[in-house]
Amino acid sequence: MDYSLTLNLPKTKFPMKANLVQKELELIEFWEQNRIYEKMMNRRADNGSFILHDGPPYANGHIHIGHAFNKILKDIIIRSKNMTGFQASYIPGWDCHGLPIEHEVDKKLGPKKQQLSTYEIRKLCREYAKKFVDIQKKEFQRLGVFGDWDHPYLTMDPEYESAIVREFGRLAASGGVYRGLKPVYWCSFCQTALAEAEVEYADHTSPSIWVKFPVRSGFREKFPDLANQASKCSVLIWTTTPWTLPANLAIAVNPDYEYAACQVDDEVWLMAKDLVERTMNVAKISEYQILKTFAGGALLGIISQHPFYERESPIVPAAYVTLDQGTGCVHIAPGHGQEDYEVGQRHGFSPYAPVNQEGKFTSEVQYFAGLPIFKANPEIIRLMREQGTLVFEETVVHSYPHCWRCKNPVIFRATEQWFISMEKNDLRAKALEQIRQVRWIPRWGENRISSMVSDRPDWCISRQRSWGVPIVVFFCSSCQYPIMDREVIEHVADLVAKEGIDIWFQREPKELLPDGFTCPRCQSAEFTKDMNILDVWFESGVSFAAVLEKRPSLRFPADLYLEGSDQHRGWFQSSLLTSVGTRGLPPYRSVLTHGFVVDGEGKKMSKSAGNVIAPQEVIEKLGADILRLWVCSEDYKDDIRICDDLLRRLSDAYRRIRNTCRYLLSNLEDFDPQTDRVPFDQMEEMDRWILHRFQELIARVRKAYEDYEFHILFHGLHNFCTVDLSSFYLDASKDRMYTRGKSSLGRRSGQTAMYEIILGMVKLMAPVLCFTAEEIWKYLPGAKDLPESVHLASLPDPKAEYLDSDLAERWETLLQVRAEVAKVLEAARAAKVIGHSLDAQVSLILTDPKLYDFLKKYKELLPTIFITSSTTLEQTESAPSDAEGYTRSGLFDQLFIKVTHAEGEKCARCWKYSPLVGKAAEYPDLCATCVSVLKSMPDQPSNELQPAVEQGESSR
Structure with missing residues (x-):
């Protein structure tokens, strides 16, 4: 039988075979056809709403593995919240304006761009962004991400653009926006200002030079005992940006540090005392003498001479001067650095920056007019060498700011820009206070963003490009008075909501201003428009106003913002500053930060390194659920590895x-x-x-x-x-x-x-x-x-x-005994005493009455737990002798285990050994238990379905 x-x-x-690649497509179709996301949103939500606000990815190119990680992480949260009694909608968004898109369109157009109007360029940018919104949408859906994909938010939609204009108007009305000539990050290749969040740091090779600024006056009066050396006295500075020397207006020292006058041959050099030895070693000068030391404050008021121009360079105080490197004497170019600018403001120096938008020196720069600044470096060094003001030069590889888009080095350049003040209306202090009200995950995120907000300069929000939302400011043609009235900006915002932001570039000012509007200062009716566009971080930063406050399924503030750790200086911060500046509150209750996706060795992915893993390839090979399992398996607080x-x-x-x-x-x-x-x-x-x-x-x-x-x-x-x-x-x-x-x-x-x-x-x-x-x-x-x-x-x-x-405690003991028995079973299998564990009889001797009484209660269940044919249990006062073949348990000192071949014959049905096999004449090869089961069967069971085949099942 x-x-x-x-x-x-x-x-x-x-x-058994998942076939995820095909099956997932069928399930996506099932979700769409049956509107599962919509039904999920319409369920009763006993716990109220949970709002995860999507940070908009850039509508440029296909999604990469970092996008996949971020979106899957969000989807896991959205799905889990919906399954725990919340209504958690997901409104995906895209950042559609800005330099990366315009850069791609520029590359495609080439020289043709010069023949096109701003409106025509913007039209091409819009088409480009829409194309990649559609592509990325499909790629995100393929990951299994649930959301309202038919109604995403796009920063280039008229409704969103009008919200950007309104939020700018609110900040302007509060007095928090101003126009000023200040040094900002400038990309001479893209020819625009950049925000801190648009700057990446990478290794860069620069000249490293030590330069003499000859003392012109004040030294004799300050140091009469060194009067004889005054004629050959110089202040020694160090810089890695020789191109900024034409813009030098001063030298800064720290009044609290100790400085020294060092004799080198017949010259005297002034520098910080603690940096003398290091400087001399670098310059390979072994013969020198410190003539005198004094506080840095003693140098204040001394006038030095520019190293190659007939121009004075006074010594001024600056607390930021450190002894980390250099000479303790810092050359100040107020138009080419934030700290230099601040020193210049305190001492009445203008932010002089004789560099044009292309990164070339202007005509006012003697010797170097028209030269690109980086190409001018060797020429400047050559001139100083000829004039005897160069002490030493070498090259240094250091971390240097680069444009996030074109990857070229950027500079600090003073230009007329629009800024949001960090001090006006106490924005910095309010933002820092509100940061403390937010839950930061991981907790170190609070310190990270706090330090960034504490140290950041005013926010430069203007860009000199075409593709974006313009800064809605008019200027009176007669008196140049800037028109930033809330009512005027609201009027323009209403027009934008109806017709789109392109009207700013297509219409004359009088068509955009309210009827009959005149300059409040001089009553002129003639105006011009500001043609700068807003920083894209401002655009995405006001998504709380454009999306959270507008969508019925959302609310302000959101429960959670979730992005990569780079967004502490990006979206998290721009959202915080705009929200606190207009609402007095942060736009989020919690912020979750994840690390970057890196390769299996922890290295950054790049095409040049050949270590890029594309999510599309993983999905086509393994399926999206494997990617989702990867996201779930990694601790996102650190960088996330994949290989x-x-x-x-x-x-x-x-x-x-x-x-x-x-x-x-x-x-x-x-x-x-x-x-x-x-x-x-x-x-x-x-x-x-x-x-x-x-x-x-x-x-x-x-x-x-x-x-x-x-x-x-x-x-x-x-x-x-x-x-x-x-x-x-x-x-x-x-x-x-x-x-x-x-x-x-x-x-x-x-x-x-x-x-x-x-x-x-x-x-x-x-x-x-x-x-x-x-x-x-x-x-x-x-x-x-x-x-x-x-x-x-x-x-x-x-x-x-x-x-x-x-119960759990009892079974913990049973499983511990099982583990001890398993070791002896394995030894018996290796010794060929048994083949399968069902061949075995396990004999247990216990000298511990308590453990014996415990196991005795489970005597009938022990063979099931051990997966053996039988088990015997015996209590003795003393341990069995070695000759009896028992093994002492390593965990239970008073437990002894022996495995022998089970007695009786093997049942042909259950495969257990039993002395009772063959006792029933009608079933001569079955044990008593199986005979009983068969006798109770009304008829033979059908076998219609394909039996499952699982690992280990063949033993049955």
């Missing part, structure tokens, strides 16, 4: 989770949760134990979702599948699941536990493995009574009635 037909072998239509080897390991982990779920399903093929469930108090103890363990997992996973600790969630789920289920419970349950009667209490008890686990587990994994969870959902017993999508279900809550600490 074929006894396999009498077994309850696992069966399921749920496929082929890591993805392979995650694919293995995914298969273990999937196969565990499949095996659970395969044991539930004949289970109806409406009729076959066993009450908890009637379930077998092993089933009650696994449900206790599962409740602990539920609590741990829910807390991980709540705390955004997704790596804890991943490890918890994976360990439960591999350790609690696969390595023990499912293996130990096979005998009763396969060999007992189909409707027996023991089998139905196991099925009840397995159903509870698979139902809860698929919900727990749904926010992460959104595709796989949806696929499993359709195969659950009683699926017709469940919501049509797992994403319309709720995360399970731990059931208090399933939690039993005493």
Whole structure:
């Protein structure tokens, strides 16, 4: 007789092979056709709303792995919040203006650009941005990201553009916006000012020079004892930007440091005392003498001479001068540095910057007019060498600011720009106070953004480009008075909302101003427009006003902003400053920061290094759920590594989770949760134990979702599948699941536990493995009574009635004993005493009465726990002799274990050995238990479905 037909072998239509690449596309279509996201939004939300505001990615190019990580992380949060009683909508956004897009259009146009109007260039930029919005939208959807994709926010939409204009108007009306001549980051290749957030630091090779500024006057009066050396006395400075020397107007020293007059040959050099030795070593000067030391304050008022111009350079105080490098004497060019500018303001120096927008010296610069500044460096050095003011030169590789777009080095250049004042209306102080009211994840984010806000200069918000939202300011043609009235700006904003921002470039001022408007100062009716555009960080920064305050499903402030750590100086900060400046509050309650995605060795990804991993390629090869599992498995607080080897390991982990779920399903093929469930108090103890363990997992996973600790969630789920289920419970349950009667209490008890686990587990994994969870959902017993999508279900809550600490403690001991027995079983297998563990009889001798009494209560269950045919239990006062062949447990000192081949014959149905095999004449090759089961069977079970094949199942 074929006894396999009498077994309850696992069966399921749920496929073993995931085929995620194809299956995910089918599930995306299912979500779209059945409007699952919309239904999720329309569910009752007992906990109210949760608002995660999307930071807009740039509409330029395909998404990269960093985009994928960020969007998946957000999606996990959105899905988990919706499954825990919140209404958590997701409105995706795109940053559509700015230099990167205009730069790409410029490259495509080439020389043709000169023939086009600003409006025509803007039209091409708009088309370019729209193209990549559509491309990125599809790529984000392919990741499984839920959201209102039909109604995203775009910074180039008229409604959004009008909000930008209004927020500028609010800040201007408060007096927080001003126009000034100040040094700002300037890219001479893109020919525009840049914000700090648009500057990246990279290695750059610069000349490093030490230069003499001959003393012209004041030295004799200050140091009469050195009067004889005054004629050959110089102040020694050090710089890595020789091109700024034509703009030098002063030298700064720190009044509190000690300085020295050093004799070198017949000259005297003035510098900080603590830097003398280092300077002489660098300049390879071994013969020198310190003539005198004095406080830096003694140098104030001395007038030096420019090293190659007939121009004075006075010595002034500056507390920022340090002894970290150089000479302690800093050359001051107020038009080419923020600190230099501030020194200049205190002492009445103009921000002189004789460099044009192309990065070339202007005609007023003697010797170097028309030269690009970096190409002028060697010429300036040559001139100083000829004039005897160059002491020493070398090159240095150092971190230097570069343009984020064109990757070329930038400069500080004083130009007329628009700024938001950090001091007016106490914006800096208010922002710092509000930072303390926000929850920062990780906590170090608070210190990071606080230090940035504390130290930052006024915000330069003007750009000299075409593609963006203009600064809505008019100038009176007669008296040049700037028109920044709130009513005028609101009037323009209304026009923009109706017709788009391009009207600023197409219409005359009188067509944009209210009817009959005249200059409030001189009553002129003639005006010009400011043609600068706003910093794109201002545009995205006011998304709280354009999106949070406008969309019905959103609100201000948001519960969470979530971006990479570079956004402390970018979107997090621009949003904070604009919101505090106009609302007095931050736009967010919490800010979560993740690290950068790097390769397997922790190195930055780049095409040149050949270590780029594109999300599109991973999806085409492995599926989006593997990427989602990667996001969940990594602790995002640090940089996140990804490589082929890591993805392979995650694919293995995914298969273990999937196969565990499949095996659970395969044991539930004949289970109806409406009729076959066993009450908890009637379930077998092993089933009650696994449900206790599962409740602990539920609590741990829910807390991980709540705390955004997704790596804890991943490890918890994976360990439960591999350790609690696969390595023990499912293996130990096979005998009763396969060999007992189909409707027996023991089998139905196991099925009840397995159903509870698979139902809860698929919900727990749904926010992460959104595709796989949806696929499993359709195969659950009683699926017709469940919501049509797992994403319309709720995360399970731990059931208090399933939690039993005493039970857990007992089973912890049982599993410890099992682990000790397993070691001896393995040794017996290696010695060929047994083949499979079912060949074994385990004999236990205990000299510990307490442990003996405990195990005696489980005597009938021990073979199931050990997965052996039989177990004997004996208590003795003394340990067995060595000759008896027992092994002392390493964990339980009074436990002794022996494995022998089980007695009796092997049952042809359950494969256990028993002395009772063959006692029933009609079933000569079966044990008594199997005979009893077969006699109770009404007829032979059908075998319609394909049996599930799982790792380790062949032993059955």
